[in-house]
Amino acid sequence: MRLQYPSNIQIILVPCTGKVDALYILRAFEKGADGVYVVGCMEGDCHFNNGNFRAHKRVEQVQKILDTINIGGERAQMYNLSSSEGPRFAQIAVEMDEKIRKLGPNPIKLAKKKAA
Amino acid sequence: MIVADKKPIEEIIEEIKDDEKILILGCNECVTVCEAGGKKEVGILASALRMYFLNQGKEVKIDEKTLERQCDHEYLEEIRDVMDQYDAVVSLACGVGVQFMAEKYQSTPVYPGVNTCFLGVTEERGLWTERCQACGQCILARTGGICPVSRCAKRVFNGPCGGSTKGKCEIHNEIDCAWQLIVDRLKALDRFDDYENLIPLKDWSFERAGGPRKVVREDVQQ
Incomplete structure (x- = not known):
């Protein structure tokens, strides 16, 4: 299909979104990521039954934390799609890229630069 | 086990806002099982606090450690050598651990990171109920x-x-x-x-x- 999606998105492979801990997402923000989104299988299609539901709850947990510390919860998102949906994957990447650009850079990244 | 619940981050921030070197100290026992104060919760809280203070333009050192228990001398002794590096400790142990820490390390303030609730059981993950x-x-x-x-x-x-x-x-x-x-x-x-x-x-x-x-x-x- 050779679909295009924004080149600033770094993909981190995990065996299942159930492997994605809240801490992984927080660490990404701590290291300066402007946004993090978790892409899991369709709800009900998890090979491990509820990995994607767990990931969803962890993303929600991270969103609350990010809101509390004034980073912005909307910088973390969860999407569900099947592995055959290449165009949807590219569309989500564009959507997320646009959303994060509107929000601006991660304030942590700016604060780190300022502190350095 | 002793069941505890996480304190809101805002409340913890309020306690430690004037300190510059903080140790977040977890406990591997009951509070780990009820997912309030184990190694994972220490990591999440520490990460959130580091970002909060950085965002505020404050340089705050926040370290993480989780002890086997905080209600026994021998485990609390493990941090004796490093205690002088910190202005304050946020203990994610139950109230017992927080108090034993405070008794043992008189010159360092110890703040509770969880609300200790009751002696209870895990009915299912995310649901703990009182029994004793x-x-x-x-x-x-x-x-x-x-x-x-x-x-x-x-x-x-x-x-x-x-x-x-x-x-x-x-x-x-x-x-x-x-x-x-x-x-x-x-x-x-x-x-x-x-x-x-x-x-x-x-x-x-x-x-x-x-x-x-x-x-x-x-x-x-x-």
Whole structure:
């Protein structure tokens, strides 16, 4: 299909979104990521039954934390799609890229630069 | 186990806002099981606090460590060498651990990172319920293994109060009447005759009403 999606998105492979801990997402923000989104299988299609539901709850947990510390919860998102949906994957990447650009850079990244 | 719940991050921030070197200290026991103060929760809290202070333009050093327990001397001794590096400790242990830390390290403020709730069980992941109030004189042998002290709102002995309706407590229709549970259990054990045996007046001096308590076991003392 050779679909295009924004080149600033770094993909981190995990065996299942159930492997994605809240801490992984927080660490990404701590290291300066402007946004993090978790892409899991369709709800009900998890090979491990509820990995994607767990990931969803962890993303929600991270969103609350990010809101509390004034980073912005909307910088973390969860999407569900099947592995055959290449165009949807590219569309989500564009959507997320646009959303994060509107929000601006991660304030942590700016604060780190300022502190350095 | 001792069941605790996470404190809101805002409350912790308020406590430590004037400190610059902070140790977030978890406990590997009960609070790990109830997902309030184990290694993972330490990591999440520390990460959130680091980002918060960085975003505020404050340079704050936040380190993480999780001890096997915080209610025993030997484990708390593990941090003695590093304690002088910190202005404050946020302990994610239960109230017991927080207090033992504070007793042991007199010159460093120790703040609680969790709210200690009760002695209870994991009914399912994310649902913990109370089972024991450590009243000091266990009567479970007489009540079919169900405790009227911790599970009855009025802590009544010798049968339910007038507020028991269809097996539920009058304070909330989701709370089982402890005495209904006891009666059902005694019947299941074919010991319903025991229900007629009156439980004598309880000596509440063994409970919190008698002030702080202690257990002395000379046979194991060194």
